[in-house]
Amino acid sequence: MGSGKRTLTTAAIALVCAVTVLGAPGAAYASVSRPAPAPTPPRRSTPAADKDLEAVRRKLDELYHDAAVATDAYNAAAEQTKEQSARIVELAREIVRGQEKLAELKDRAGAAARAQYRGGGLPPEVRLWLSRDPQEFLDDAGTVRQGEHAAKGLLAEMTRTQDDLKQYARDAADQWKRLDANRKARAEAKKRIEKEIAAAEELQSRxxxxxxxxxxxxxxxxxxxxxxxxxxxxxxxxxxxxxxxxxxxxxxxxxxxxxxxxxxxxxxxxxxxxxxxxxxxxxxxxxxxxxxxxxxxxxxxxxxxxxxxxxxxxxxxxxxxxxxxxxxxxxxxxxxxxxxxxxxxxxxxxxxxxxxxxxxx
Known part of the structure; x- marks a missing residue:
C-alpha cells in the first residue's frame, strides 16, 4: 500500500470497525475527543490480508444473519396479514348472511303478529259460544297456541341473530386492529432487511x-x-x-x-x-x-x-x-x-x- 494509499480492503475493515464503534456504549462520547493522526498503514503481507478479509467475512455473516431474522419476521407478518384479511372477508359474509336472516325473521314475526291479531280479537269463551263445533274451537285454540309458541321462537331467533351480528362486528374490528399491527410489523421488518443488505453490499463494494x-x-x-x-x-x-x-x-x-x-x-x-x-x-x-x-x-x-x-x-x-x-x-x-x-x-x-x-x- 505504497505512496500513502489505502487498499480497498483496509477501507472495508475500517467500515467494520466503524459499525462496531458506533454501536458500542460510549461511542457518542468518544466522537467528541480529538482524533489522533492516522498513521500510514504498513505494507501488508498475504496472511495479514487474509486476516482482514476473514474479519469482513464474519461481518458479512452477521449482517446477512440479521437480514434473515428480519426476513422471517416479514414473512410471518405477511402470512398473518393474509390470514386476517381472509377472516375479515369471511366475517363480512357472515354479517351479510346475518342481516338477511334478521330481515327474514322480522318479516315472519310481523306476519305472525298480524295473523294473531286478526284471529285473536275475541275472548275464548265468546269464540266457544259462537262456534258451531266445539272440536273446531279446540282445534283453533291449539292453532293459536302453536302460533304463540312460534312467535316466541321467532323473537328468540331474532335476538340470537342480533347478538351474532354484534359479535361479528366486534370480531371484524379486532381483526382490523391486528391486520393494521401486522402491516406495520411487516413494513418495519422490510426496513430492517433493506438496511442490513445495504450495509453488506456497501461493505463488499469496497x-x-x-x-x-x-x-x-x-x-x-x-x-x-x-x-x-x-x-x-x-x-x-x-x-x-x-x-x-x-x-x-x-x-x-x-x-x-x-x-x-x-x-x-x-x-x-x-x-x-x-x-x-x-x-x-x-x-x-x-x-x-x-x-x-x-x-x-x-x-x-x-x-x-x-x-x-x-x-x-x-x-x-x-x-x-x-x-x-x-x-x-x-x-x-x-x-x-x-x-x-x-x-x-x-x-x-x-x-x-x-x-x-x-x-x-
Missing part, C-alpha cells in the same frame, strides 16, 4: 475484484471446515438414506430450483428465500407446511438427526433463522442469502439447531 474472489474462497473454506468437522463425528454411519414417496417429490422440486436467485420474501417460481423454497417444495409434494423457518421449527415434528432422511428439513442457528432440505449423503439444497442462488451444500456447513419432518409417512 473490495477489489481479486479481494472479492478471495473472500468467496474464504467463505467456501469456512463451510468446508465446518462440514468436515461434522462428518468426522461419524454421523453419516447412523443416518438413513431412504425417503418417503412425498419426501422424494419434495427433494425433486427443490433440486429443480438450483441456480435460481435468492430474493428475500420470495416463494417462487423465479426466485426463493430459504423457507420459501422448503415450503413450496413440500406444497409440490402435497403437504402444506408453515411459511417461515421459525414456524417450521415450532410446528413440525422433530426427529433425531440420526433418523434424518431425504426430504426432512434442517433448521440452522439458535434462532431458527435458516432452513434447508436434506437430500442425502450429508448434503442439503437451500437458498443461502442475497447475492447467491439456490445451491447444494454440506449439511454440517452451518450450526444445526435440529431436524423436522413435514410428512407423517
Amino acid at each position: 473490495l477489489r475484484k481479486q479481494e472479492r474472489e478471495r473472500l468467496r474462497k474464504l467463505e467456501e473454506q469456512a463451510a468446508k471446515r465446518a462440514q468436515t468437522a461434522w462428518l468426522d463425528t461419524g454421523i453419516l454411519k447412523d443416518i438413513g438414506t431412504k425417503a418417503s414417496t412425498d419426501g422424494l417429490k419434495a427433494v425433486r422440486f427443490a433440486t429443480d430450483q438450483i441456480g435460481k436467485p435468492y430474493v428475500w420474501g420470495a416463494e417462487g417460481p423465479k426466485s426463493y428465500d430459504c423457507s420459501g423454497l422448503t415450503s413450496q417444495a413440500w406444497a409440490a409434494a402435497g403437504t402444506t407446511i408453515p411459511r417461515t423457518s421459525q414456524e417450521q421449527w415450532k410446528r413440525l415434528r422433530h426427529v433425531d438427526i440420526k433418523d434424518m432422511r431425504p426430504g426432512d428439513l434442517i433448521i440452522y442457528f439458535r434462532d431458527a433463522s435458516h432452513v434447508a432440505m436434506y437430500v442425502g449423503d450429508g448434503v442439503i439444497v437451500h437458498a443461502p442469502r442475497p447475492g447467491r442462488t439456490v445451491t447444494i451444500a454440506g449439511a454440517g456447513s452451518m450450526p444445526i439447531l435440529g431436524v423436522v419432518r413435514p410428512d407423517a409417512s
Whole structure:
C-alpha cells in the first residue's frame, strides 16, 4: 500500500470497525475527543490480508444473519396479514348472511303478529259460544297456541341473530386492529432487511475484484471446515438414506430450483428465500407446511438427526433463522442469502439447531 494509499480492503475493515464503534456504549462520547493522526498503514503481507478479509467475512455473516431474522419476521407478518384479511372477508359474509336472516325473521314475526291479531280479537269463551263445533274451537285454540309458541321462537331467533351480528362486528374490528399491527410489523421488518443488505453490499463494494474472489474462497473454506468437522463425528454411519414417496417429490422440486436467485420474501417460481423454497417444495409434494423457518421449527415434528432422511428439513442457528432440505449423503439444497442462488451444500456447513419432518409417512 505504497505512496500513502489505502487498499480497498483496509477501507472495508475500517467500515467494520466503524459499525462496531458506533454501536458500542460510549461511542457518542468518544466522537467528541480529538482524533489522533492516522498513521500510514504498513505494507501488508498475504496472511495479514487474509486476516482482514476473514474479519469482513464474519461481518458479512452477521449482517446477512440479521437480514434473515428480519426476513422471517416479514414473512410471518405477511402470512398473518393474509390470514386476517381472509377472516375479515369471511366475517363480512357472515354479517351479510346475518342481516338477511334478521330481515327474514322480522318479516315472519310481523306476519305472525298480524295473523294473531286478526284471529285473536275475541275472548275464548265468546269464540266457544259462537262456534258451531266445539272440536273446531279446540282445534283453533291449539292453532293459536302453536302460533304463540312460534312467535316466541321467532323473537328468540331474532335476538340470537342480533347478538351474532354484534359479535361479528366486534370480531371484524379486532381483526382490523391486528391486520393494521401486522402491516406495520411487516413494513418495519422490510426496513430492517433493506438496511442490513445495504450495509453488506456497501461493505463488499469496497473490495477489489481479486479481494472479492478471495473472500468467496474464504467463505467456501469456512463451510468446508465446518462440514468436515461434522462428518468426522461419524454421523453419516447412523443416518438413513431412504425417503418417503412425498419426501422424494419434495427433494425433486427443490433440486429443480438450483441456480435460481435468492430474493428475500420470495416463494417462487423465479426466485426463493430459504423457507420459501422448503415450503413450496413440500406444497409440490402435497403437504402444506408453515411459511417461515421459525414456524417450521415450532410446528413440525422433530426427529433425531440420526433418523434424518431425504426430504426432512434442517433448521440452522439458535434462532431458527435458516432452513434447508436434506437430500442425502450429508448434503442439503437451500437458498443461502442475497447475492447467491439456490445451491447444494454440506449439511454440517452451518450450526444445526435440529431436524423436522413435514410428512407423517
